[in-house]
Amino acid sequence: MSASPLVTRTLTAEEIPAFIGTVFRAFLEDPAPESVAAEIELLEPNRTHGAFDGDELVGGATMLSKHMTLPGAGPHPVAAISCVGVAPDHRRRGAMSRLMRAQLHSQHGSGDAFAALYASEGDIYGRFGYGLAGHRAFFAVPRGAEFQSTVDVSDGRVREVDKETALPLMHHLHSKVAPARTGWLARTKASWQVYLAENEAELRAEDLTKWRYAIHPEGYAIYQVKRNWQSRKPGHEVHAKEILGTTPQAYAALWRYLLDIDLTTTVRADAAVDDPIIHMLKDATDNSRQVSDGLWVRIIDIDRALPLRAYSAPLDVVLAVEDDFCPWNAGTWRLVAEADGPATVTRTDAEADLALGARELGAVFLGGTTVGELVSAQRIRELTPGSAQAASRAFAGDHQPHCPEVF
Numbered sequence: 001m002s003a004s005p006l007v008t009r010t011l012t013a014e015e016i017p018a019f020i021g022t023v024f025r026a027f028l029e030d031p032a033p034e035s036v037a038a039e040i041e042l043l044e045p046n047r048t049h050g051a052f053d054g055d056e057l058v059g060g061a062t063m064l065s066k067h068m069t070l071p072g073a074g075p076h077p078v079a080a081i082s083c084v085g086v087a088p089d090h091r092r093r094g095a096m097s098r099l100m101r102a103q104l105h106s107q108h109g110s111g112d113a114f115a116a117l118y119a120s121e122g123d124i125y126g127r128f129g130y131g132l133a134g135h136r137a138f139f140a141v142p143r144g145a146e147f148q149s150t151v152d153v154s155d156g157r158v159r160e161v162d163k164e165t166a167l168p169l170m171h172h173l174h175s176k177v178a179p180a181r182t183g184w185l186a187r188t189k190a191s192w193q194v195y196l197a198e199n200e201a202e203l204r205a206e207d208l209t210k211w212r213y214a215i216h217p218e219g220y221a222i223y224q225v226k227r228n229w230q231s232r233k234p235g236h237e238v239h240a241k242e243i244l245g246t247t248p249q250a251y252a253a254l255w256r257y258l259l260d261i262d263l264t265t266t267v268r269a270d271a272a273v274d275d276p277i278i279h280m281l282k283d284a285t286d287n288s289r290q291v292s293d294g295l296w297v298r299i300i301d302i303d304r305a306l307p308l309r310a311y312s313a314p315l316d317v318v319l320a321v322e323d324d325f326c327p328w329n330a331g332t333w334r335l336v337a338e339a340d341g342p343a344t345v346t347r348t349d350a351e352a353d354l355a356l357g358a359r360e361l362g363a364v365f366l367g368g369t370t371v372g373e374l375v376s377a378q379r380i381r382e383l384t385p386g387s388a389q390a391a392s393r394a395f396a397g398d399h400q401p402h403c404p405e406v407f
C-alpha cells in the first residue's frame, strides 16, 4: 500500500502546542514546560506551517517575525526560520521540502524579502536556495590571559546583579548596539524571555549554573559557569552567552572581569569570527578559536531584498540568476548601487557579468562571504573580467555578520 500524500498548511492557535511537541520530538528533546510556554508566546500561527498525514501533524516549520541588521542598514524584517522538524517515522517523504516551499512562496511579493536560519546540519538547506552567509567562532581564552598594554578597561566598575536588575540596562544597551551589527536581531520582550529561558533539568545534568549577569555602565555580560571540581584544584569554566559593550573600554572591562573569576580555568564565548578579543590579548595565540557555519540566508525576492542593504562602493553589475525553487527570481537583473546610497534592481536584457544561483546570492548578501571567494570555489561564474572584484568590494561590510541568538 502506498503512503498517503502529505499536505502542508498554516496552523491555528489551538494546534501550536501539538506543533511544539512534534518539533521537540524531531530534535530528540523533551520540552520543559517553561520552554513550551516561551515558544507559544513567540510563534505566530499564520506564519507556522504544519505537515499533515491525514489528520496527523507529522512535521512543521515556523517563520519568526524578526528584524535583522544588514550591512549599513536596518534592522529590516526577516523571516527567521525556526522549528523545522519532521517526525522520525515520516522522514524522507518530502515533508520538509513542502514546508520550505510553502514558507518562501507565502512571502513572495509583499512579505519578508529574505529569510535566515541556523542549520542543524550543513547539507540540508542549499537545495532550497539558502547560502552560507556567515560563520560563528567559539573562543576559549585561558583565565588571567593578559591584554595588550594599550587596552583600556576604563574605570566603570563591573557589578554582578540579578536578572531583574540587569534586564532594563540590557534592553537599552542591546537596542543601541544591534542596529550597527550585521546579522543581529532586534529583541522584543518575548524574545528576551526565550533567549534567557533556562531548563533546570538540563542545567543540573550538565552541572551548569543559571545565567549570571555582570553589568557595566556601558555594557553587560551574560554567562554561566560549568562546574568541574577536580581533586586538587577546581577546573570550572565560564561560558559567556553574550558580552556587549557600547564602547571598546566597556567591552574590555567585561572580558577582563570574566577572565579574572576565581576557581575557573577558561572563558568560552560564541562570537563573530572577527571579534576584537584576539587583538586585545597580549599574546594573540593565547586562545583557541573553532569556527563553524553561522547564518544561512535565502533571498526571497531579489528586487526587494538587494536594495535593503547599503553597499560599500559604487556598483553597476548584471547578474544572471538561476533559481528553480523560487522561479520568479530567475533571469537577468541589473544591480546599480551607490556607495552608501540607494540601490536598484531591475530586469534587463543586457549581457550578464556574473552568473550565480540563489544559494550564492544568499551567501553574499550580508557581506560575510565574498563574490571572489565563490568565484574561486567555482560557485559563481565571472563572465566579465573585474566584475567579481567590483562586486566583492561593494558587498563588503564593516565587519563579519554574526547573530548572537540561535533561533
Ligand SMILES: CC(C)(COP(=O)(O)OP(=O)(O)OC[C@H]1O[C@@H](n2cnc3c(N)ncnc32)[C@H](O)[C@@H]1OP(=O)(O)O)[C@@H](O)C(=O)NCCC(=O)NCCS
Pocket (backbone or CB within 6 Å): 026, 027, 059, 083, 084, 085, 086, 087, 090, 091, 092, 093, 094, 095, 096, 097, 098, 118, 119, 120, 121, 123, 124, 127
Ligand atoms: C531535517 C528534516 C526536517 C528533514 O525532513 P524530511 O521531511 O525528511 O526532508 P525531505 O524528505 O523533504 O528531504 C528533502 C531532501 O533533503 C535531504 N535531507 C533531509 N534531511 C537531511 C539531512 N539531515 N542531511 C542531509 N540531507 C537531508 C533529503 O535526502 C532530500 O534530498 P533529495 O531532495 O536529494 O531527495 C528531518 O530529518 C528532521 O526533523 N531532522 C531532525 C531535526 C532537524 O535537524 N531539523 C532541521 C533544523 S535546522
